[in-house]
Amino acid sequence: MLGVAQRGVFEVTYVESLLWTLFGALLVAACDVPICLGIERLLARSSRRNRQLLWCLLFIPLFTPTLLTGYAYANFSLSLIRHTLMSRGLYLLLLGFKFLAVGTLTLVYTPPPASPSSLHAAQLLLPQSGGEILWSLRIRSFLRRVVPCFAILFVLVFQEFELSSIMVTDTWTVRLFDEQALGVTVAESLRRAVVPVLIQIGFLTLCYSQMRWGTRLRENATQLLKPLNFGSRTILWITVLAAVLLVTLFPFFFVSRSAGTGILTVLKQKHTASQLLVAVGYGLSTGLAAFFCARWLTSNSLSDGKTAHLAKWLAPLLVIPGLFGSFLVSLSVQSLFQLDPLLFAYNSVIPAAIALFLFLLPRAVVVLLAMQQAGPQEHLHLARILPAEHSTKGAVHELQWRLLHQPAWLAAAILCLWGYFELTPLAILAPPGINSIMVQLYNQVHFGRGVIVSGLLLISVLVPMIILLVVFGGRKLFAVMPSWFMRR
C-alpha cells in the first residue's frame, strides 16, 4: 500500500517498509548525484583556500553524530505524525545532506570523464560511425563516474538505522529491530534480511564493476571539468551551507541551550567517566583492527603476491557480514558465542568487539581504497628517499608526515570515530558492568530528557574531538619543538 501514510501497527507490512526504504534511498541518491557533480566542478575550479573550506564544510555534516541530529529533530518529526510524507521527506533531506561528502569523494576518486581531445581522436579514427561511438564514449564515461557515486549513496541511505529509529520513520532496519523485541528468532531475522542484503550487494557490485580503482586521480583530470556559472556556484555554496546548518549547527545549538546544566549533572554521575572510557576503548580497538584488516585485504587482493588468492577469498567472507547492518551482525555474534566452543568468551569484551569490527570492515575497505587514490606514487617515493640533513630535518619530517603518514592516521581516526559512535553491538553484546555512554545516551534520547541528553551529547562529542586534537596537535608540537630549541 505504497503512498498511504504510515499509521498504526497494522497498516505497513515488512515488504512495504522495505519498498519505502528502497524508494527513499533511490530518491536521495538521485538527488545527491547532480549536486555532487556540481560540487566536484566547483572544487576543480576553486582556489586552494576555497577548496579546503568546501571540503571542511562537506565533512562537518558527515561526522556529526546521528544521535545529535536525530535528537534535535525528533519532536518536530513527531509533530508531523499526520503528515507522514513530510516527516519522511525531512528524514531523507537530512540523510541527503549528510552524505554529500561521500558522494563528492566518490566522484573525485573515479576515473575522469573522456577529454575533448580523446573524443576528437575517436571521431577522426572512426569517421564512418563516429557519431555513435562518440555518444557511446560519452555515455560510458558518464556512467563510469556516476554509477559508483549513486550506488554508494544508495547503500548508505538504505542501511541507515539510528536516525530513522529516533525520528520514527518506518524503515526495514527499524522493522527488524522491533521484530526482535517481539521474540523473532535470529535465524528468522537473517532470513528476512536476505533480500535487502542482496539489493545492497547488487548495488555494490555495480559500483565495483564501474569503478577502476587502479586508475589514479591525475592532476589535469580536474581541468576537464567545465567551469560553473555564477548562479550555479551560488546555489551549490548555499546547498553546502544549508547541509551544515541543518545537520550540524542547528542540532548543536539546540543541544547547547541547556548543556551547561546538563554537563554539570552528567559530570556528577560517577559512572560517566567509565562509560566514556568504554566507548573510547571499543572505538579505538575495533577501528584500528578494521583499519589493519582492511589494509591487509586491500593491499594483498590488489597485488599478485602469494597471499593474493587467500585475500580474495577472505575479503567477501569478512566484508559481507557488515552489510547486514550492526543489529543483525550483533545478534548473530550473540548466537555464535552461545555455542559451547565459544561460550568461555561470552562474558567478555570480545563478542561486542567482533561485532563492531565486522560492522566497520566494509567502511574501512571503502575508506582505504579512497585514500589509496589520494596522490601520485612518485611523490610518495620521493618523500620516502628525501635525505634529512641537519638544517632541513624539520621540513623533511613534516613533508614525510603529510605525504606518508597523515592519510593513514586520518583513515584510522575516521574508523575509530565510527566505532566510538556506534550503538548497537555494545547495547546487545557488552558484558554486564561494561556500559557505553552511547547506550546511555540513546536511552536518554528515547526518554526525551532534555537537560541530561544535552550534557551527555556535548560530552560525548567533545571527548573524541579532544583526543583527535591531542593526537594530531601533539604530533605537530613534537615536530616543531626541536627547531624551536635549535633557535634558542
Add this chain to the structure above:
Amino acid sequence: MEILKTHRSWLFVCPLSLLLLSGCPQTSEDALVVYCSHDAVYAQDLLDQFTAETGIPVAVKFDTEATKSLGLVNLLIAEKENPRCDVFWNNEVLGTVKLQQEGVLSPYQGPGYERIPEQFKDPDGYWTGFAARLRVYIVNTDKMQASEDEIASRLEGDLSRMAIAKPIYGTTLTHYSLLWHLWGKEKLMAWHEDNLKRDLNIVNGNGQVKDLVAASVCDFGWTDTDDYFSALDAGSPVDLQPVRVEGRTISIPNSVAIIRESKHQEAAQRFVDFLLSEQSELKLSQSASRQIPLGSVNESQLPEETRQLREWAAESHDLRQILDAHRECLEWLSAEYLK
C-alpha cells in the same frame, strides 16, 4: 601504497584497548550480575547504594529503552542453559512471568517479599513486584479538561487528537492484554479496528505520546505516570486521569527475580531484599519518576503526588490473572505485525 605499509606499531593498540576494557573492575567474578530494564538514571543510584551498604560489587547490564525490557527477557531466555545473570530487575511484570514459565527463575521469599501485598507477587516467590507505575490519560490542559466526563466524551468521537504507543511491547501491551482478558479476543480486535478507523495515532512509545500531548500536537493519550511527571516537570501544560477499565485502575509494578543457577545466591537474595525494602521504595517514589510504593511505608515521607497515586494503585486489577491473555494477545499482535 604507503598507507598500507606504515605504522605497524599500531597493531599493539588494538589488543591493548581490549585489555583495558576487560580489566574494568565491574567485570570481576565476585560481582553480582544484575540485568536491569528500569531507567538507568534512577536505578544506578540504588545499585550504588546497595554496594555502599553491603560491599558487594554489582555489574549491571541495562536494557535499551527501544526494546522495552523485552530485549533482556529474550536475552535471559537465550542464556537459559548458561546463565551469567544473578538477578533480573524488570520494569514490568509480564516479561518476568514469561521467564518463570520458561524455567529461568528460582523462588525466594525473604523479608522483602513479606511486606508486598499478595496481589503484586507470585504465590511461590518466583518474582515480587514493587514500586509501581499507573496507566493514565495524559491531557493537554490548554486543549481540554482532564476530567473523566470530558475524556469519555472525546473517546466517543474522532480520535485524531489522541495518541497511544504501539501495543506490541511495554506497558501498552500489558494494557491490551488486560483488555483481552476482560473483553475477549473479538471485542478487543473490533475495538482496535474501530479506533484506527477513527484516526487514532499510534506511535513508538509512551514517551512519544507524552511529547505529542505536551507539544499540543495531540490533546490526550495513554501513557504511564513516570512519563507524565517528566512532562509536568518540564513545565508542559498537562494533567492526568487514571485509566479505568471496568471501574479499576491499571498499576504496573517493577518486578525482581533471582535467576536459576545463580552463582551468587546469597548476594542475590540480599539484593532482592534491599530492592523490596521500604527504604528503596521510598527512594524510588522520591525520584523524578515518582514510582508508587506497594508495601507499607512511612506516609509522611511520600511526595504529595505519590499519595494520590497510591490510592489509585490500591484499586488496580490483579495482573496475575491475565497471563494467558497476554500470551494470546501477543501472538495476535505479532502475527499482524510480522506480516
